[in-house]
Amino acid sequence: MNNVAINPNTIDNGVNVEALLGAREALTAAPAAARFQWRAACEWVRGTHSRTSIQSFSGLGEEQSHKTSTSFDTDHPEIFASEDAGPTPVEYVLVGLAGCLTAGVAAVAQNRGVQLHSVRAVLSGDMDIQGILGIDPDVRNGFDNIVVKFDIDADASRADIEAIVAQSQKRSAVFDAIANPTDISVVVA
Amino acid sequence: MGSDAGTVTTVVIGAGHAGLAISQRLSGQSIDHVVLERGEIANSWHTERWDSLRLLTPNWQNALPGYRYEGGDPDGYSTMPEISKFINGYAKSFAAPVRPNTLVTSVKKTGDGYLVQTSAGIWKCRSVVLASGACNKPAIPKIADALPASIRSLAPMHYRNPAQLDTGGVLIVGASATGLQLAQEIQRSGRQVTLAVGEHVRMPRTYRGRDIQWWMDAAGILDRKIVDEDDVLRARRVPSPQLIGTPDRESLDLNVLTGEGVSIVGRLAAIREETALFSGSLRNCCAMADLKLNRLLSEFDEFASTTPGIDNIELPERLMPTQVAQRTQLKLNLSQQNVRTVIWATGYRPDYTWLDVPVLDQKGKLCHDGGVVGKAGVESDGLYAMGLTYMRRRKSSFIYGATQDAMDITEHLYNFLDRDAWQRRNKSLVSNSIRRIENIPQSTHSANYRRFGGI
Ligand SMILES: Cc1cc2nc3c(=O)[nH]c(=O)nc-3n(C[C@H](O)[C@H](O)[C@H](O)COP(=O)(O)OP(=O)(O)OC[C@H]3O[C@@H](n4cnc5c(N)ncnc54)[C@H](O)[C@@H]3O)c2cc1C
Numbered sequence: 001m002n003n004v005a006i007n008p009n010t011i012d013n014g015v016n017v018e019a020l021l022g023a024r025e026a027l028t029a030a031p032a033a034a035r036f037q038w039r040a041a042c043e044w045v046r047g048t049h050s051r052t053s054i055q056s057f058s059g060l061g062e063e064q065s066h067k068t069s070t071s072f073d074t075d076h077p078e079i080f081a082s083e084d085a086g087p088t089p090v091e092y093v094l095v096g097l098a099g100c101l102t103a104g105v106a107a108v109a110q111n112r113g114v115q116l117h118s119v120r121a122v123l124s125g126d127m128d129i130q131g132i133l134g135i136d137p138d139v140r141n142g143f144d145n146i147v148v149k150f151d152i153d154a155d156a157s158r159a160d161i162e163a164i165v166a167q168s169q170k171r172s173a174v175f176d177a178i179a180n181p182t183d184i185s186v187v188v189a
Numbered sequence: 190m191g192s193d194a195g196t197v198t199t200v201v202i203g204a205g206h207a208g209l210a211i212s213q214r215l216s217g218q219s220i221d222h223v224v225l226e227r228g229e230i231a232n233s234w235h236t237e238r239w240d241s242l243r244l245l246t247p248n249w250q251n252a253l254p255g256y257r258y259e260g261g262d263p264d265g266y267s268t269m270p271e272i273s274k275f276i277n278g279y280a281k282s283f284a285a286p287v288r289p290n291t292l293v294t295s296v297k298k299t300g301d302g303y304l305v306q307t308s309a310g311i312w313k314c315r316s317v318v319l320a321s322g323a324c325n326k327p328a329i330p331k332i333a334d335a336l337p338a339s340i341r342s343l344a345p346m347h348y349r350n351p352a353q354l355d356t357g358g359v360l361i362v363g364a365s366a367t368g369l370q371l372a373q374e375i376q377r378s379g380r381q382v383t384l385a386v387g388e389h390v391r392m393p394r395t396y397r398g399r400d401i402q403w404w405m406d407a408a409g410i411l412d413r414k415i416v417d418e419d420d421v422l423r424a425r426r427v428p429s430p431q432l433i434g435t436p437d438r439e440s441l442d443l444n445v446l447t448g449e450g451v452s453i454v455g456r457l458a459a460i461r462e463e464t465a466l467f468s469g470s471l472r473n474c475c476a477m478a479d480l481k482l483n484r485l486l487s488e489f490d491e492f493a494s495t496t497p498g499i500d501n502i503e504l505p506e507r508l509m510p511t512q513v514a515q516r517t518q519l520k521l522n523l524s525q526q527n528v529r530t531v532i533w534a535t536g537y538r539p540d541y542t543w544l545d546v547p548v549l550d551q552k553g554k555l556c557h558d559g560g561v562v563g564k565a566g567v568e569s570d571g572l573y574a575m576g577l578t579y580m581r582r583r584k585s586s587f588i589y590g591a592t593q594d595a596m597d598i599t600e601h602l603y604n605f606l607d608r609d610a611w612q613r614r615n616k617s618l619v620s621n622s623i624r625r626i627e628n629i630p631q632s633t634h635s636a637n638y639r640r641f642g643g644i
Contacts, residue, residue, distance in 0.1 A: 136552075137426055181458055181519040183469040 015110040033061045049075040049085040090143070094123045096174045101148060104168030109154060112164065117153040146178065194310030197221050198606065200303070201318045202296075204230045204287045206253055206276050207576030208320030210591035212285045213254045214599035220606065224285055224320075225307055227292040231276040233322055234269055237346040241374060243268050243434035245366055247400050250589040251275050254596065256282050264400065266434025272588075293321070297545045302571065315609065316571030316602055319544070319555070319562065323577050323586060324537035330362075333533060335460040340523055341530045345371065348532060351378030357529030358382070360465060360521065362457045364389040365428040368534030369441050373433070375532075376451045383521060383528070384446060385467055387456035391478040391511065392430040394440040396489060398503040401432065407499075408492040410485075411584035415559060418579075425579045428536070443475065443511050454518045465521045465528075475511035483507060539577070546572060560598050571605055573598050 027034040036059035042052040055069035073086030087095075098121050109116050125146045131139040152161050169175050199215055201208045204226035215222045226232060244251075249263040251272070256279045267275065280287055288309065295306040296317055305312040327344030336342055341355065345367045351374060361372050364386040376382040392401050405411050418424040433441040443453055455471035490505045521528065541549060548562050549555060555574060556564045559581040562572040575594060577585060584590030 134420065134423065137422065138552075181455065181466050181469045183472075183517050183519065185472050 011113050011115045013106045013110040013116050015107045017110045048082045094125055098123050100172045100174035101168050104172050105164055108164045108167045114154050114156045120151040122149045192310040194312045196313040197223050198314060199316045200225060200305045200312050200314045201320055202293050203320035203322055205233055205322055206588050207591050209280050209285055210253045210595040211318050211320060211575050211598060213283050214595045216283055218599060218603050224287045225291045225293055226287055226289050229289050230280050230287055231273040234273045238269050239348050240350045244272060245432040245434045246402055246587060250402060252589045253279055254592050293543055295543050295545050318573045318575055320575040323539050325540035326538050327533055328536040328538045329533045330535055332457060332460055336531055337463055343530055343532050345534055351375050355529035357527040360528050360531045361534055363534035365534060366430060366432050369431045370433050371532055371534060372446055372451050373441060376449050383452045383454055385454050385457040386471060386474060388474055389478050390428055390430040391442050391482045392432055393508060394432060394438045404489045408489055413583045415579055415581055444509060447512060463522055463524045465523055467519050469519060471517045472513050475513050479510050561601055573602060
C-alpha cells in the first residue's frame with residue numbers, strides 16, 4: 001500500500017481494530033470460545049407473512065444478548081397475491097450479504113490505514129421462479145446469480161480499494177454461507 | 190440412401206421389448222408393418238448395459254402380449270444374456286417383421302403419412318410408432334463441464350465392469366438403482382467410492398417375505414395412471430427405486446453402502462477447480478426417502494389387511510432409518526483424494542435428433558398424451574410412442590408394462606386408420622360433404638385419449 005501522506009493514527013472508520021486484533025489473539029489461545037451460535041425465532045403471522053426476532057446468541061463461552069431485540073417482517077409482494085407486509089425472505093439474504101461485506105470493507109480499510117468517506121453497495125440477486133413454482137425441475141429454487149456493486153470513496157487508489165473489497169469477501173461469513181454448501185437440518189420439534 | 194424400401198401401413202422404430210409388443214398387437218389386428226432396428230433385437234440390453242447387471246424385476250414379470258417367462262426360476266432376476274434371449278424368443282414367437290441393421294435417420298411428415306429414411310432405403314407409411322427407447326443418451330448435468338480434464342467422466346451406458354476403471358477413487362453422482370449398484374460393485378473392487386445423493390427412492394428387496402415388486406403389483410401401485418397425477422412432470426421424473434436383483438434377494442440401500450465403506454455425500458452442487466462441492470441437503474433427502482418408504486409400507490400393510498386371500502406373509506416391519514453422519518462432507522478435493530473417475534448415474538434421455546416432425550417442446554421433450562404424439566390441442570396424426578417413462582401408467586417403462594400400453598396404443602392406432610380410411614373414402618365419393626365431415630368436432634387427441642385410453 002502506498003498511503004505515505006496519511007498518518008494511520010488519524011484514520012477513523014469507526015472500527016476498533018485494536019479490539020478485533022486483540023480478540024483474534026485471545027481466541028487463537030482459546031479456540032473453544034470462538035464457537036458462536038446465531039439464532040432467530042420466527043412466528044407465522046398470516047398467509048406468507050411471518051415475523052422473526054433476534055436477541056440472544058452465544059459466544060466467548062457464554063450466553064450473550066443484543067442490547068435490544070429486533071424483529072423483521074417477511075412477506076411477499078402483491079403480485080404473488082400476498083399482502084406485502086415486509087420484504088421477501090430472499091431479500092433479507094441480500095441484506096445480510098450487504099451488511100457483512102460492508103462491515104468487512106470498513107474493518108479491512110481501517111486495518112490498512114485507509115480513510116473511507118462513503119461506501120455504497122447495490123445488490124441484485126437473479127432468480128427464475130419456475131424453480132419454486134415447480135414448473136421446470138431443471139431450474140434451481142435459489143438465486144442463480146448475485147451481483148454486489150460497491151461504490152467507494154476513500155483515500156486510496158482503485159487497486160487498493162479493489163483489494164479491500166476482495167479481502168472483505170474472503171473474510172465474510174455471509175459470502176461464504178451463500179457461496180459454499182452448508183450442512184442443514186430442518187426438523188419438527 | 191434414397192432407394193425405395195417399400196410401403197407399409199405402420200413403421201415401428203426399435204426392436205426392444207416395447208417395439209415388439211406393439212408389433213405383436215399390430216399383427217393381431219392384421220395391420221401390416223415393419224419393425225426397423227439399427228442393431229439386433231434387444232440391442233440396448235447387449236450394447237448399453239454393464240456386465241453384472243440383472244433385472245430388478247423378477248422373472249415372473251417378464252411378460253409381454255402373448256408371451257411370458259416359462260423358466261424354472263420365476264422369482265429370480267434375469268441376467269443380460271437371459272433377458273436378451275427372452276426378447277429374441279418373443280420376436281420369434283410371432284415372426285415379428287424385424288429389419289435389423291436398419292438405422293432410421295429421419296422421419297418426415299408427408300401429405301398423407303410419413304417418410305421414414307433409413308440406412309437401408311426409404312419407407313412410406315401412414316403411421317409411425319416410436320419405440321426407440323427412453324434411454325438412448327446419458328442425461329448429464331451441466332456441472333460435468335467443470336470437471337478437470339485429468340479426471341475421467343463416464344456414463345453408466347459405457348460402463349462395463351470395475352476393471353475398466355483406473356485404480357483410484359470413484360465419485361458416483363446419483364442414487365438411483367444404477368448409482369447404488371455401481372457404487373457397491375466398484376467399492377467391492379477395492380476402489381474408494383463416494384456417492385453423491387440427492388432425492389431418491391428407498392425400497393427393500395422383500396417386504397414381509399415377498400418381493401417388493403409383488404407388493405407394488407398386487408397393491409396396484411404400478412397401475413397408477415398418468416391421467417390421475419396432478420404433477421405429470423414431477424411424476425415422470427421420479428428416479429428408479431434403489432433395488433438390485435441378486436440370487437440372494439439382497440436389499441441395497443445407503444445404510445448397506447455405508448457399511449461397505451462407501452462415503453455418502455449430498456447432491457453434487459458444483460465443481461470448482463479441483464473440488465467437488467456437495468449440497469447440505471443430504472439429511473433432508475434421506476429423511477424424505479425414509480418417510481416415503483414408510484408411507485409405502487403402510488399402504489402395503491393396509492392393502493394386506495383389507496384384501497382377502499393374502500396370507501402366509503410375515504409381520505409388518507420398518508427399516509432402520511438412513512444413517513447420515515453427524516457432519517456431512519461438503520467438499521471433496523478430487524486430485525488430493527485421488528478421485529480418478531466420475532460416473533454420472535444421473536439418468537438417461539431419449540434421442541430424437543432424427544425426428545423431423547414438430548412434436549418436441551422447447552426443452553426437446555416429446556409432446557404426447559399417453560403415447561399419442563402431438564402438441565396439446567393438435568389432432569393426432571398417426572404418430573405414436575411406446576416405452577416412455579410413465580407414459581400411461583407407472584409401469585409403462587417396465588417390461589411388463591408394455592402389455593397394456595401396446596393394447597391401448599394399438600386400439601387408438603386402429604381407430605385412427607379406420608377413421609382415416611373412412612374420411613378418404615368419403616372425400617372421394619361425396620366431395621361436397623368434406624366440409625361437414627371436417628367440421629365434426631374431431632375430438633382433440635386428448636379427448637381421444639380419454640375415449641380410448643382412459644379405460
Ligand atoms: C440400466 C437399466 C436397467 C433396467 N432394468 C429394468 C428392469 O429390471 N426391469 C424392467 O422392466 N425394466 C428395466 N429397465 C427399463 C426398460 O425395460 C429398458 O430401458 C428397456 O430397454 C426399454 O425397452 P424399449 O423397447 O422401450 O427400448 P430399448 O430396449 O432401448 O429398445 C429401443 C430399440 O430402438 C433401437 N433404436 C433406437 N434408435 C433407433 C434408430 N434411430 N433407428 C433404428 N433403431 C433405433 C435401439 O437400437 C433399440 O434396440 C431398465 C433400464 C435401464 C437403462
